[in-house]
Amino acid sequence: MCGITARVGVGDSSESLVATLENLEYRGYDSAGIAVKNGTGLKIQKREGKVAQLRDAVSENRIEGELGIGHTRWSTHGAPSDANAHPHVDCTGRVAIVHNGIIENHDALRRDLEADGHEFRSDTDTEVVPHLVEDALDAGADPEAAFRAAIAQLEGSYALAMIHEDVDAVFATRTGSPLVLGIGADANYLASDVPAFLEYTNDVVYLEDGDVAVLTADDFRVTDLDGVDVTRGVETVDWAAEDAGKGEYDHFMLKEIHEQPKSLRQTIQGRLDDDGGVRLEEFPQGTFDAVNRVHFVACGTSYHAGLYAESLFGDWNVDAQTFLASEYATHPPAIRDGTLVVGITQSGETADTLGALEVAEDAGARTLALTNVVGSSAARLCDDALFIRAGPEIGVAATKTFSSQVAALVLLGERIARDVTGSPTPDAEARLDALMDLPEHVDTVLANSQAAEVADRYAHEDSHFFIGRGSAFAVALEAALKFKEITYEHAEGFAAGELKHGPLALVTETTPVFAVCNGNNEAKLESNVREVQTRDGPVVGICPRTSDALADTADETLTVPATHPDLVAILANVQLQLVAYHAANDLDRPIDKPRNLAKSVTVE
Numbered sequence: 001m002c003g004i005t006a007r008v009g010v011g012d013s014s015e016s017l018v019a020t021l022e023n024l025e026y027r028g029y030d031s032a033g034i035a036v037k038n039g040t041g042l043k044i045q046k047r048e049g050k051v052a053q054l055r056d057a058v059s060e061n062r063i064e065g066e067l068g069i070g071h072t073r074w075s076t077h078g079a080p081s082d083a084n085a086h087p088h089v090d091c092t093g094r095v096a097i098v099h100n101g102i103i104e105n106h107d108a109l110r111r112d113l114e115a116d117g118h119e120f121r122s123d124t125d126t127e128v129v130p131h132l133v134e135d136a137l138d139a140g141a142d143p144e145a146a147f148r149a150a151i152a153q154l155e156g157s158y159a160l161a162m163i164h165e166d167v168d169a170v171f172a173t174r175t176g177s178p179l180v181l182g183i184g185a186d187a188n189y190l191a192s193d194v195p196a197f198l199e200y201t202n203d204v205v206y207l208e209d210g211d212v213a214v215l216t217a218d219d220f221r222v223t224d225l226d227g228v229d230v231t232r233g234v235e236t237v238d239w240a241a242e243d244a245g246k247g248e249y250d251h252f253m254l255k256e257i258h259e260q261p262k263s264l265r266q267t268i269q270g271r272l273d274d275d276g277g278v279r280l281e282e283f284p285q286g287t288f289d290a291v292n293r294v295h296f297v298a299c300g301t302s303y304h305a306g307l308y309a310e311s312l313f314g315d316w317n318v319d320a321q322t323f324l325a326s327e328y329a330t331h332p333p334a335i336r337d338g339t340l341v342v343g344i345t346q347s348g349e350t351a352d353t354l355g356a357l358e359v360a361e362d363a364g365a366r367t368l369a370l371t372n373v374v375g376s377s378a379a380r381l382c383d384d385a386l387f388i389r390a391g392p393e394i395g396v397a398a399t400k401t402f403s404s405q406v407a408a409l410v411l412l413g414e415r416i417a418r419d420v421t422g423s424p425t426p427d428a429e430a431r432l433d434a435l436m437d438l439p440e441h442v443d444t445v446l447a448n449s450q451a452a453e454v455a456d457r458y459a460h461e462d463s464h465f466f467i468g469r470g471s472a473f474a475v476a477l478e479a480a481l482k483f484k485e486i487t488y489e490h491a492e493g494f495a496a497g498e499l500k501h502g503p504l505a506l507v508t509e510t511t512p513v514f515a516v517c518n519g520n521n522e523a524k525l526e527s528n529v530r531e532v533q534t535r536d537g538p539v540v541g542i543c544p545r546t547s548d549a550l551a552d553t554a555d556e557t558l559t560v561p562a563t564h565p566d567l568v569a570i571l572a573n574v575q576l577q578l579v580a581y582h583a584a585n586d587l588d589r590p591i592d593k594p595r596n597l598a599k600s601v602t603v604e
């Protein structure tokens with residue numbers, strides 16, 4: 001899941017190409033490169049490592065041109081190196097290509113091309129593309145036709161951008177990987193994601209799978225693979241350039257943790273009506289009358305949001321199950337009539353989740369995308385979409401989108417339950433009132449948190465366990481994922497009742513256990529805490545201020561404001577996001593760009 005970019009317009013493009021790559025670096029940071037076209041042909045600069053290394057190289061050895069392409073890499077084929085960095089060129093150097101995705105038939109194509117005398121300079125799957133274009137050019141095709149001829153031979157997922165030394169245009173296409181155009185005043189842009197060019201324009205064109213775009217300084221044309229024109233409208237996104245910046249924070253993750261009151265207000269706004277009900281304009285009453293079960297499909301943090309919702313839907317008499325999308329895509333359960341398959345995905349581009357949704361579509365299920373990105377592949381693939389409105393999330397570790405996903409699922413669940421059961425969920429009014437107060441409660445947690453001190457005490461321990469029951473079990477799993485992702489330390493989440501069936505053997509005085517309490521089953525959680533303490537395991541309780549049980553039992557506590565038991569765990573999760581953040585800071589980890597990870601995983 002690399003990031004690709006392009007610019008064509010007035011003045012030099014190299015500076016804004018590097019700037020847009022910096023805005024895309026959350027998609028991959030193994031190497032980076034740009035290619036620009038000027039009067040003397042194509043000029044390329046590429047370096048292993050972060051975009052900062054590329055910026056140094058470009059300032060030391062300036063290359064300028066009015067149009068160009070760029071790439072920041074997350075390696076799939078070929079180790080991080082200067083040679084494997086994109087852009088890749090053909091034997092003559094007149095064509096340059098950048099790519100996001102995986103070309104599954106690259107081996108066979110490479111063998112044929114090498115047999116025809118093409119010389120390869122890298123170990124990447126991508127490099128077959130410029131050589132295929134070269135073949136078509138040698139056969140007399142013009143650059144656009146040569147680009148189409150090359151694409152027609154590819155299998156797999158790809159977003160590609162190409163420039164040719166003789167043409168004042170950028171050629172691009174997408175199949176299975178995201179690609180958007182940015183329509184500006186004095187230049188046009190292309191990128192894997194909107195935040196890349198937000199500082200230049202908010203006017204966006206979302207490309208669909210199979211689209212081929214030709215981008216010039218003052219226009220764009222979109223056709224299908226055969227060259228037939230297709231219409232793609234320009235939409236204005238309501239994100240500000242600052243949203244894509246760190247502001248006064250050291251890291252995007254900390255900024256996004258602190259943005260949760262605002263993002264939750266955006267998620268809830270206009271969706272709670274005055275009669276203690278839910279108003280989702282996308283889903284009027286009766287929308288889900290035919291639904292008799294819900295399958296949540298998702299990955300990582302989004303999967304944990306699904307587990308959280310599943311624990312609530314059960315209490316509301318709605319049959320719901322959460323599945324790992326990668327398993328659902330290859331080993332689907334029975335998908336019977338009346339199944340609503342909800343794909344939970346903040347980016348809307350996670351290949352595993354898209355794969356699961358395609359399986360659901362093929363099985364005739366109704367599909368719904370719960371996503372943060374308008375125009376994303378998931379939103380366009382599904383029958384319906386519900387947007388969580390959290391604003392762009394740049395830090396690889398998902399934070400504010402988890403809270404907004406759970407809040408949106410509480411709203412969606414109320415709508416589904418009322419249609420399925422014919423009546424409001426138990427305690428609906430109290431829960432929805434508490435949802436309205438949630439942003440304020442998060443503010444209180446952020447203002448009073450002692451998480452930094454707790455993190456200092458335990459950051460260097462061998463292992464870190466997180467336990468909980470019901471919605472707090474989902475948060476225990478989420479907290480362990482956050483901790484692993486950014487500290488690189490061993491961390492695991494368990495259902496609190498499961499400890500004594502094995503994991504307890506791992507508990508010693510150097511394995512702190514974070515016990516998450518949502519106000520339900522306190523006595524049972526208390527006894528789980530005692531099991532740990534009798535093995536000298538230190539216990540940190542995360543609980544509502546009013547919870548005496550844990551406050552009296554745990555070695556120390558991180559408290560949250562008391563609120564509806566179905567929402568407490570969201571507040572507890574904010575505390576645990578801060579614990580993970582401060583622990584990673586203590587360990588001096590690259591918090592926004594943890595090793596081996598990327599923000600949206602667009603390959604299966």
Ligand code: AGP
Nearest residue numbers: 300301302345346347350397398
């Ligand atoms: C979470 O911090 C990770 N970035 C990762 O697990 C992520 O949640 C997962 O890849 C799913 O992403 P999505 O919500 O964009 O589909």
